[in-house]
Amino acid sequence: MRALRIKVTCGPEDAERCNQAFTVAAMAVASGADVGLWLTGEAAWFGTPGRAEAFDLPLATPLADLRDAVLAGGQLTVCTQCADRRGITAEDLLPGVRIAGAAVFTEEILGEGVQALVY
Template sequence: MTKQLVIKVTAGADAPERCSQAFTVAAVAVASGVRVSLWLTGESSWFALPGKAAEFELPHAAPLPDLLDSLLAGGAVTLCTQCAARRGITQDDVLDGVRIAGAQVFVQEVMEEDVRALVY
């Protein structure tokens, strides 16, 4: 079985360094051949919407749209159900490739064999 990395990012523009770290680690893992599941929760939920990643700026950091594109191409990106609902975001609103799922799916993922989980 291939190892998987599940990353839950709770930070967005409110904590740019923490947010960027989560996306960077996830993208590097994908580039290294690791199965990656990135969960967008809290303020990072906005990055599930078209154009929102382009609004994010952090000096000396990889552009968030590039990181997100690599994750959508080679990993899984999930938006938290409750976080989406609180922000009025529906499946029709999100980028292609982003799914909306809840805590039950998150728990299933992190409880699989050979899974490592990080929270940012």
């Protein structure tokens, strides 16, 4: 099975697109794929406590549940610049969430057999 790297570039301002990225990531984890979900832009906040819990999209799986599924079987990463612009530090993140930049993302997506998706 291919590795999957998903970058979500939006937050509550585009709730359906944001939720879709988390849903695909969680389903890929459940399927046994090597999954990395990258949080950029306003999505960076979902690496911190309470933000996913406050996200609401009718008829959708709660974002916190999807995030926790990714954390349980994959990697959740907050973009370095996005974190810096929002004043988010490593101490602000949920356990298991990391901060990394474009060089790491590029290295991951250029790996053999990796599929990258951007939402």
